[in-house]
Amino acid sequence: MIRYGFLLMVTFLTSSLYSQKLPDRPGFSKVDSLATTVVYDGDIYQLTKMLTDSFPMQVVKARAIFRWIAENISYDFQFYNKYHETDKEQPTYKCRGAEDCAIKKIEWETSYLSKVLKKKKAVCQGYAMLFQKMCTIAGLKSEIIPGYVRSRYYQVGGMGSLDHAWNAVWIDSAYYLVDVTWAAGGCSENEDGKLLAFHKQYHDYYWLTPPQDFARNHFPKNSQWTLLKNYTKEDFSQNPYYLPGALPKIKLLEPVTGVINAKKGDTIKFKIDYSEQVKYVQVNSNIFRNPDVWVVEDANKKTGIKTLNAFALKRQQYIEYKQQGNVYEFEYVVTDASLYYVDILFDTQRVMRSKVNIVK
Numbered sequence: 001m002i003r004y005g006f007l008l009m010v011t012f013l014t015s016s017l018y019s020q021k022l023p024d025r026p027g028f029s030k031v032d033s034l035a036t037t038v039v040y041d042g043d044i045y046q047l048t049k050m051l052t053d054s055f056p057m058q059v060v061k062a063r064a065i066f067r068w069i070a071e072n073i074s075y076d077f078q079f080y081n082k083y084h085e086t087d088k089e090q091p092t093y094k095c096r097g098a099e100d101c102a103i104k105k106i107e108w109e110t111s112y113l114s115k116v117l118k119k120k121k122a123v124c125q126g127y128a129m130l131f132q133k134m135c136t137i138a139g140l141k142s143e144i145i146p147g148y149v150r151s152r153y154y155q156v157g158g159m160g161s162l163d164h165a166w167n168a169v170w171i172d173s174a175y176y177l178v179d180v181t182w183a184a185g186g187c188s189e190n191e192d193g194k195l196l197a198f199h200k201q202y203h204d205y206y207w208l209t210p211p212q213d214f215a216r217n218h219f220p221k222n223s224q225w226t227l228l229k230n231y232t233k234e235d236f237s238q239n240p241y242y243l244p245g246a247l248p249k250i251k252l253l254e255p256v257t258g259v260i261n262a263k264k265g266d267t268i269k270f271k272i273d274y275s276e277q278v279k280y281v282q283v284n285s286n287i288f289r290n291p292d293v294w295v296v297e298d299a300n301k302k303t304g305i306k307t308l309n310a311f312a313l314k315r316q317q318y319i320e321y322k323q324q325g326n327v328y329e330f331e332y333v334v335t336d337a338s339l340y341y342v343d344i345l346f347d348t349q350r351v352m353r354s355k356v357n358i359v360k
Contacts, residue, residue: 028067031060035067040117047117048137058140058171062178063207065134069127070184070202076121077187077195109133127181128165141170145177147220148236156241156341157259157355159219159233166206166218168225175227177214179206186244205248216242241353249275250351253327258354262339268332268356274346278328281321282345285356287336290316293348316348334358 034054040047051064093108095101113133116126128144135142145168150160166179183206187195205213211227219236220226240258242250252258254271262268282290291312321330332342337358344352 028060028063031055031064032067035064036071038068040072044113044117044133045137048134051134052138059208061138062135062140062142062169062171065131065138065140066178066180066183066207067202069130069134069180072120073116073127073130073180073184074121074200075181075184075187075198076119076123076126077198079121080123080187081195124165124181127184128167131167131169131178131180135167135169143168143175143225145220145222145225147218147222147225149219150217150239150241151244153241153343153350153353156239156353157237159237160217162221164218168227171208176208177211177218177227178208179214179218182206182244203248213247215239216247217244243349243351246274246351252352255354258352259357260342260354261357261359262334263359264334264337266334268334268342269329270332270344271327271329272344272352273326274328274351275326276346278323278346280316280318280345280347281328281330282316282318282348283330283332284343284345284350285339286341287339288317290345290348 035051038047038050047068048065051068052061055061055064093104095104109129112126113130116122116130122130132142132144144165146162146165148159148162149164150156150158152160155161164181166177166181168175168177170176183203185198185200185202187198189195215226215228215231215236216239219233223232238257238259240252251273252271253273254269260268284290291309293309293313293316294306295309319330319332321328323329334356339356339358341356342354343350344354
């Protein structure tokens with residue numbers, strides 16, 4: 001979610017990355033309970049040992065580290081605002097020559113992680129660096145993966161922003177993907193995109209996320225770290241936008257892409273797998289939008305107050321759909337040649353956006 005002051009090199013990848021099978025998942029209640037109670041006392045080595053020494057399995061050691069960071073480190077939204085608004089690079093270190101740079105890098109990383117642990121705040125670079133460092137102490141191999149993310153609805157059809165970092169961790173015989181930054185919670189923001197506050201809320205979705213699911217909103221700078229065969233930037237840009245909170249429960253079945261080519265008069269058929277019960281389905285677009293049913297008061301403050309707009313609720317337009325199990329099917333007719341996006345709303349909340357290219 002933030003520019004990294006520098007990009008870390010990743011190691012050479014082998015074909016074994018693509019023969020990935022998720023490891024057996026033991027119950028994590030014991031390790032999660034430990035991870036949420038262990039207190040940092042100023043020594044990262046002691047912290048890591050307290051979290052991992054009693055667990056022999058690599059997957060459980062990694063889980064203990066991941067869960068502790070997500071529980072204890074908050075996103076430094078003020079730091080993000082400072083560097084995002086000014087477009088400045090984060091300060092790191094200056095050096096001359098390979099030997100001097102190696103020394104300065106270690107000194108800077110040690111100092112940086114000490115500050116992260118002391119303040120209990122970081123941006124994505126700090127989360128990823130801390131995860132890697134603690135994995136190293138625990139005897140686990142981990143990589144920092146810089147790359148693109150799409151976290152905003154208007155990024156559909158594009159690559160998003162090259163300003164995020166996450167990790168790959170080697171467990172038993174293969175690499176697996178984790179994003180401890182996004183697992184820790186999320187930030188509220190104002191209409192200008194300035195972050196207002198961090199809201200801690202653990203999301204298990206970003207723990208050992210299957211590569212095909214991770215690739216819906218993450219794309220590494222080095223494409224081999226997708227852990228998928230023949231998955232390209234073009235494939236990534238064709239994904240629809242998904243509401244971050246909906247990702248664990250939504251899957252677009254039809255159309256097969258989030259960028260739709262259509263003519264005026266065409267009927268677009270949607271088929272969506274959604275694991276929660278839905279009562280109302282709506283389609284918004286640049287041509288027509290249902291009025292927002294929620295009004296946020298004091299939006300510039302850290303916590304806005306939402307109130308239901310009864311008048312807007314009466315003006316909602318809903319569309320017919322068919323449901324079979326978790327699959328919802330409905331249609332949308334292209335009536336205007338100026339159409340360029342459609343939003344899918346379930347129970348008045350946007351869960352997905354697709355881009356529309358009108359062809360002649």
